Amino acid sequence: MKIHFIAMGGSAMHNLAIALHKKGFTVTGSDDVFTEPSKSRLDKYGLLPANSGWDEKNITPDLDAVILGMHAKADNPELLKAQNLGIKIYSYPEYVYEQAKNKTRVVIGGSHGKTTITSMVLHVLKEASLDFDYLVGAQLEGFDTMVKITNEAPLMVIEGDEYLSSPIDRRPKFHLYKANIAVISGIAWDHINVFPTFENYAEQFSIFIDTIEKGGQLIYCEEDKVLKNLVENHSTEIKKVAYCLPQHKIKNGITILINNNQEYPLQVFGDHNLLNLQAAKAVCTALQIDEEIFYKAISSFKGAAKRLELIGQNERTNIYKDFAHSPSKLLATIKAVKDQFPERKLIACIELHTFSSLNKKFLQEYAGTMDEADEAIVFIDRHTFVQKNMEPYENMVVKEAFKKQDVIFFDDAKLLFRHLNQLNFKDSNLLMMSSGTFAGTDLAKFSENILENN
Incomplete structure (x- = not known):
C-alpha cells in the first residue's frame, strides 16, 4: 500500500504514519511546519520530508489513499489534486x-x-x-x-x-x-x-x-x-x-x-x-x-504522561503537572490532590489555553471549580489571545467567572513565575494545569528551583 499524509506533523497523524510504515506500507507526508517531538520521531523512521510546505507533486496517481489531518484546510492544494485524481481520501479515524x-x-x-x-x-x-x-x-x-x-x-x-x-x-x-x-x-x-x-x-x-x-x-x-x-x-x-x-x-x-x-x-x-x-x-x-x-x-500503573504527573518532591512538598483544562477536569484534579494530602496547603495554577476556555460565555462554566484550592491562580498568555484572534479580558472578568474573589490572575509568564518563586512551599503542594506550555516554561527546571529553596 502507498499512503500519503496531508498534515502529517500532528500528534495522532505522525504516530499513525509510523505505525503504517512499521506495517510495511510506503508512507509519505507533508505539513506546513514540523515541531517536536513529531519532527525527530518522523526523522528516526525516515519519514520526515526534506522540506516543509504543501506541494501538488506529492500527489501521484499511484497512491492507494490519502489521509487528511485536521490541521489542513479544505482548499489545501494537495487535497484538491487528490480529489481531482479521484484518490480515496480518509480522515485518520476512518x-x-x-x-x-x-x-x-x-x-x-x-x-x-x-x-x-x-x-x-x-x-x-x-x-x-x-x-x-x-x-x-x-x-x-x-x-x-x-x-x-x-x-x-x-x-x-x-x-x-x-x-x-x-x-x-x-x-x-x-x-x-x-x-x-x-x-x-x-x-x-x-x-x-x-x-x-x-x-x-x-x-x-x-x-x-x-x-x-x-x-x-x-x-x-x-x-x-x-x-x-x-x-x-x-x-x-x-x-x-x-x-x-x-x-x-x-x-x-x-x-x-x-x-x-x-x-x-x-x-x-x-x-x-x-x-x-x-x-x-x-x-x-x-x-x-x-x-x-x-x-x-x-498496582504497577504509574499514570499517563501529564496526567497528575509528579515532576518533583521532597518530604514536605509535591509538585504536579496535569493536562486539566476543562471545568470538570479542573474540579476533579484539585479535589484529588486536596483529598490525598488534606494536611497540606494546595496552590493550584490553571492556564486557560483552548478556544473554549478563552470564550467569555464558556468561562462561566468554571464557577466554583477552584474553591478547594488554598491559593488559586489563573494564567492566560497574552499572546494566546492574539494567536486566536480573541479579545483579552481583565482580572475582574476572571474573578467573576470563577466566583472566587481571591483568585489571582496573570497574563505574563514572567510575572506568574516570579510570584510562584516568592511563595513558601513548606507543607504545601503545587498543581500546574494546562493543555498548553505556560509560555514554553521548563516546568521540570522550575520544580527543581522551588524544591531547592524550600
Whole structure:
C-alpha cells in the first residue's frame, strides 16, 4: 500500500504514519511546519520530508489513499489534486477503522479520563502478555508509539475523541470506529467552537451509542447523572454495564484499593482515577481478563504522561503537572490532590489555553471549580489571545467567572513565575494545569528551583 499524509506533523497523524510504515506500507507526508517531538520521531523512521510546505507533486496517481489531518484546510492544494485524481481520501479515524474492522474494537469515549482509561487497559493487556493494537492520546511508558496497527492482533483499543475528524469530514472521531466494547466516562460540555450548546454536545454521545455494533457492550459511569440518564433512556440492542467508585482507603498519602479483603496499593490517586480504574476493569472483564491479573497489573500503573504527573518532591512538598483544562477536569484534579494530602496547603495554577476556555460565555462554566484550592491562580498568555484572534479580558472578568474573589490572575509568564518563586512551599503542594506550555516554561527546571529553596 502507498499512503500519503496531508498534515502529517500532528500528534495522532505522525504516530499513525509510523505505525503504517512499521506495517510495511510506503508512507509519505507533508505539513506546513514540523515541531517536536513529531519532527525527530518522523526523522528516526525516515519519514520526515526534506522540506516543509504543501506541494501538488506529492500527489501521484499511484497512491492507494490519502489521509487528511485536521490541521489542513479544505482548499489545501494537495487535497484538491487528490480529489481531482479521484484518490480515496480518509480522515485518520476512518483509516484506523479500515485497518481494524476485522478486529474486536474497544473504544474509550467521554469528556474526561479517555487517555487514562485507555492507558490502564493497555498496561493490563501488556502485563497479561496479550497481542493487541492500539491508539492512545499520550506517550506511555513501555510503548514506543501512540499507535500500533498489525495484521495479526485480534484486538484494538482506541481512545475515541469527540472532536471533528477532518476539514472535509465534520463527524466526531469516535462515531467512526463502530465499537464492539464502548466506554463513556462522563459528559461535560467542551469544544464550544464546534458544539455551541450543551445539548448539541451531549447528542454526540447518543449518536456514539448508536454506532456500537449489535450485541456489543456499553460501559458507563453511573455517578455522572447526565450520562446515566442518557444511557438508561437509550433504546439499543447492547449490554449496558455501569460502574462506580470502588472500595478504597488513603494511608500515608497512598491510595489503597480493597477487593475481597485484599489490599492493592496504587501509584495513582483521586476519585476520578478510581473511576477510570473501574472503567478499565470493566473493559478487561469484557475481554475475559482474570480479576487477580487485573489488580496485580493495575498496582504497577504509574499514570499517563501529564496526567497528575509528579515532576518533583521532597518530604514536605509535591509538585504536579496535569493536562486539566476543562471545568470538570479542573474540579476533579484539585479535589484529588486536596483529598490525598488534606494536611497540606494546595496552590493550584490553571492556564486557560483552548478556544473554549478563552470564550467569555464558556468561562462561566468554571464557577466554583477552584474553591478547594488554598491559593488559586489563573494564567492566560497574552499572546494566546492574539494567536486566536480573541479579545483579552481583565482580572475582574476572571474573578467573576470563577466566583472566587481571591483568585489571582496573570497574563505574563514572567510575572506568574516570579510570584510562584516568592511563595513558601513548606507543607504545601503545587498543581500546574494546562493543555498548553505556560509560555514554553521548563516546568521540570522550575520544580527543581522551588524544591531547592524550600
